[in-house]
Amino acid sequence: MSETSVSTEVAEAVVGGAGAPGAPAPRARRSRRSAEGGSRGGLAGLLGYLPVAFLLVFGGIPIVFSLLLMFGHLGGPNAAISELGQGEIPAHGIGTLGAITQLFENASYRQDIFATVMVFVVTAAVVLAIAALLTFWHRLRPSKPLAVLQFLAVIPLFIPVVIASFSLWTFWGDRGFTNSLAQLAGWSNGLIFSGRIQGVILAETWVSLPFAVLLLRAGVASLGDSSLDAGRDAGARPFTIARRIMLPQLRRECTVVFCFTAVGALGSFTVPYIVGPSSPVMLGVDAVNTYTAYNQPQQAAVIGFTIFVLAALIGCVYALGSRSRRVGRG
Amino acid sequence: MQGSELVLEQVTKSFSGAPAVDAVSLTVRPHEFLTLLGPSGSGKTTILRMVGGFLSPDTGRILIDGVDVSGVPVERRPTAMLFQQLSLWPHLNVSRNVSFGLELRHRPKQEIARRVHELLSVVGLAELGSRLPAQLSGGQQQRVALARALALEPRILLLDEPFSALDTKLRVELRTFVRSLQREVGTTTLLVTHDQEEALELSDRIVVMRDGHVEQVGSPTDIYETPATTFVAEFLGAMNFFTGAASGQQVRLAGDVAVPVDEGVLAAGDRLEMGVRPEDVVLDADAGLPARFTVEEVTSKGHFRALRLRCGALDLRAFVDKGVVVAPGDDVAVRFRKVHLFGSGGGGQVAPEAAAERPVAAPSAMAVRGASGTSGSGSRP
Ligand SMILES: Nc1ncnc2c1ncn2[C@@H]1O[C@H](COP(=O)(O)OP(=O)(O)OP(=O)(O)O)[C@@H](O)[C@H]1O
Numbered sequence: 001m002s003e004t005s006v007s008t009e010v011a012e013a014v015v016g017g018a019g020a021p022g023a024p025a026p027r028a029r030r031s032r033r034s035a036e037g038g039s040r041g042g043l044a045g046l047l048g049y050l051p052v053a054f055l056l057v058f059g060g061i062p063i064v065f066s067l068l069l070m071f072g073h074l075g076g077p078n079a080a081i082s083e084l085g086q087g088e089i090p091a092h093g094i095g096t097l098g099a100i101t102q103l104f105e106n107a108s109y110r111q112d113i114f115a116t117v118m119v120f121v122v123t124a125a126v127v128l129a130i131a132a133l134l135t136f137w138h139r140l141r142p143s144k145p146l147a148v149l150q151f152l153a154v155i156p157l158f159i160p161v162v163i164a165s166f167s168l169w170t171f172w173g174d175r176g177f178t179n180s181l182a183q184l185a186g187w188s189n190g191l192i193f194s195g196r197i198q199g200v201i202l203a204e205t206w207v208s209l210p211f212a213v214l215l216l217r218a219g220v221a222s223l224g225d226s227s228l229d230a231g232r233d234a235g236a237r238p239f240t241i242a243r244r245i246m247l248p249q250l251r252r253e254c255t256v257v258f259c260f261t262a263v264g265a266l267g268s269f270t271v272p273y274i275v276g277p278s279s280p281v282m283l284g285v286d287a288v289n290t291y292t293a294y295n296q297p298q299q300a301a302v303i304g305f306t307i308f309v310l311a312a313l314i315g316c317v318y319a320l321g322s323r324s325r326r327v328g329r330g
Numbered sequence: 331m332q333g334s335e336l337v338l339e340q341v342t343k344s345f346s347g348a349p350a351v352d353a354v355s356l357t358v359r360p361h362e363f364l365t366l367l368g369p370s371g372s373g374k375t376t377i378l379r380m381v382g383g384f385l386s387p388d389t390g391r392i393l394i395d396g397v398d399v400s401g402v403p404v405e406r407r408p409t410a411m412l413f414q415q416l417s418l419w420p421h422l423n424v425s426r427n428v429s430f431g432l433e434l435r436h437r438p439k440q441e442i443a444r445r446v447h448e449l450l451s452v453v454g455l456a457e458l459g460s461r462l463p464a465q466l467s468g469g470q471q472q473r474v475a476l477a478r479a480l481a482l483e484p485r486i487l488l489l490d491e492p493f494s495a496l497d498t499k500l501r502v503e504l505r506t507f508v509r510s511l512q513r514e515v516g517t518t519t520l521l522v523t524h525d526q527e528e529a530l531e532l533s534d535r536i537v538v539m540r541d542g543h544v545e546q547v548g549s550p551t552d553i554y555e556t557p558a559t560t561f562v563a564e565f566l567g568a569m570n571f572f573t574g575a576a577s578g579q580q581v582r583l584a585g586d587v588a589v590p591v592d593e594g595v596l597a598a599g600d601r602l603e604m605g606v607r608p609e610d611v612v613l614d615a616d617a618g619l620p621a622r623f624t625v626e627e628v629t630s631k632g633h634f635r636a637l638r639l640r641c642g643a644l645d646l647r648a649f650v651d652k653g654v655v656v657a658p659g660d661d662v663a664v665r666f667r668k669v670h671l672f673g674s675g676g677g678g679q680v681a682p683e684a685a686a687e688r689p690v691a692a693p694s695a696m697a698v699r700g701a702s703g704t705s706g707s708g709s710r711p
């Protein structure tokens with residue numbers, strides 16, 4: 001039970017981090033204006049505040065508590081949890097960085113961070129590349145095989161992640177399909193991905209691909225035929241059209257795919273827990289282990305905070321990539 | 331002078347079984363300005379897209395300067411197309427839209443800048459080079475698209491209703507410009523339009539299309555003066571149609587109105603379709619048809635007047651000089667300066683459905699015969 005509570009907290013931090021630079025601020029401003037606009041706007045204005053209030057209560061308050069815990073404030077709302085926890089470093093005065101330095105001085109924790117960054121950056125890049133290749137190419141040169149591939153790429157959407165992770169773990173394991181093939185070819189233990197960081201990347205890619213393909217497919221469908229035809233007419237070959245005409249128009253979609261995949265991989269637990277190695281582990285797994293196995297809630301909060309910072313960085317990428325530029329379609 | 335010869339040989343294209351273009355053969359001479367005219371859905375755009383390489387014909391060949399281009403992809407064809415839909419690249423500003431093709435050809439920077447400025451001035455948008463397409467009106471976008479097509483210096487220019495989004499003044503201005511540019515550079519040009527005035531003014535020759543096939547090809551004068559079928563006659567200019575029967579040297583219409591025609595044109599008893607252009611209807615008290623028409627409606631059309639006349643079951647539209655004084659209710663006598671005769675299920679050698687569109691008289695022979703001449707004439711094919 002407690003295991004899940006930590007991971008939800010992590011997920012909330014992630015959501016807050018990714019969304020913060022973008023949407024909520026203008027929305028809040030708009031609803032305030034409508035609240036001022038006469039008596040009939042009053043109720044609507046209140047309704048507008050409801051999601052914000054919800055977010056503050058169920059997202060904001062836990063974040064504040066875990067920040068307090070991280071900086072060594074073990075009393076008050078954190079009293080119950082620190083009563084049971086171990087290895088706590090209490091604050092003197094306004095707070096202590098003890099738990100943070102303790103973790104960051106640990107080489108294996110730094111490796112965990114590095115592995116996590118690796119996984120989400122590479123996964124997001126690979127997913128974006130595959131989805132873009134499939135959808136752009138199919139838009140420029142429609143063909144049966146590409147249509148089939150696109151269809152196949154969407155299937156993982158309907159397979160629960162736990163089941164998929166176990167299947168992939170078996171598939172890429174030392175007695176799995178890939179390695180058996182390698183053995184047959186005389187390449188001993190050449191194709192084992194289970195229990196390796198590469199395996200996590202492969203599995204995350206597999207899990208994230210459907211959403212990316214669906215989103216980019218909708219994106220390329222929105223591009224007018226004649227605008228692509230005009231590109232060919234001007235003498236551009238398919239690759240040039242993809243790079244200079246399609247990509248710039250689908251910058252937002254590509255940014256969304258990249259950032260969502262990255263945040264998804266960053267906050268994922270099931271895939272790295274099942275498919276990944278025991279060390280380095282991804283931060284999501286690390287947080288859960290630290291909380292449950294090591295019984296160190298304060299250190300788990302530090303890990304949660306690290307994830308939050310990384311998510312905020314992805315949020316910055318999102319904000320930069322989807323910066324509005326006057327683009328008219330139609 | 332850059333302008334290629336374009337030949338279509340029995341080109342057919344179907345979409346899910348229904349032919350959009352049906353065995354069309356056409357030769358466009360080098361430097362020619364040819365207009366495809368026809369109602370919506372008659373296959374005009376499809377022809378243009380096949381010439382540009384965006385579609386490949388199901389059967390038949392397309393030759394540019396004698397070379398079959400079926401294997402040549404769009405990007406290597408010497409054609410440039412202006413699309414019916416607005417097709418500017420929304421993320422590039424006006425200048426970059428125009429320069430895109432030149433950049434791909436690795437032209438020197440200064441040359442590109444000069445050429446872009448030149449082309450934008452020509453379409454009257456030199457000031458707007460840094461705007462994005464979304465910041466332009468529809469007509470302005472279409473002009474940028476024209477500049478973009480011209481920038482490619484094609485040997486065949488394909489224009490798909492380029493002027494339809496423009497107001498009348500701009501349209502006239504721009505088409506005059508396109509025409510003079512075409513004369514100067516000599517680019518073979520295929521224009522698609524619905525606008526008959528545009529077709530008549532610009533074209534060396536007009537191709538009238540209907541349901542995927544060519545109904546008639548000819549110079550604007552030919553097509554206007556001697557339409558091959560009732561469809562062409564109606565599509566280009568207005569025409570009154572009457573069903574009648576040949577009787578001696580007359581065509582007898584409903585209500586016992588008889589129109590005399592030349593000797594030898596008709597075999598007795600032929601059912602036929604007689605066409606009269608409204609401007610060929612003359613109000614004339616002296617030498618009119620025996621019947622008298624009642625004026626039902628008078629509409630001013632600016633530089634002329636449109637009348638609706640009736641004589642029994644016959645309904646007749648007439649365009650008369652704005653100086654002619656008539657009012658609804660007046661009784662007038664009319665004569666026809668010229669009539670066009672089309673077959674209508676007559677002679678035994680023609681099947682009825684085919685005969686429906688067959689001209690009985692070669693209309694070129696239907697000359698005006700003096701002041702009192704009221705008939706057309708011709709010879710039976
Ligand atoms: N991609 C397509 N798929 C299916 N049918 C098509 C396609 N393109 C054209 N058609 C059909 O082919 C016929 C000819 O179309 P086309 O676009 O050539 O007409 P058009 O003469 O250019 O008409 P308009 O003046 O309305 O532009 C139409 O009946 C149209 O529905």
Ligand SMILES: [Mg+2]
Pocket residue numbers: 374375376414490
């Ligand atoms: Mg069309």
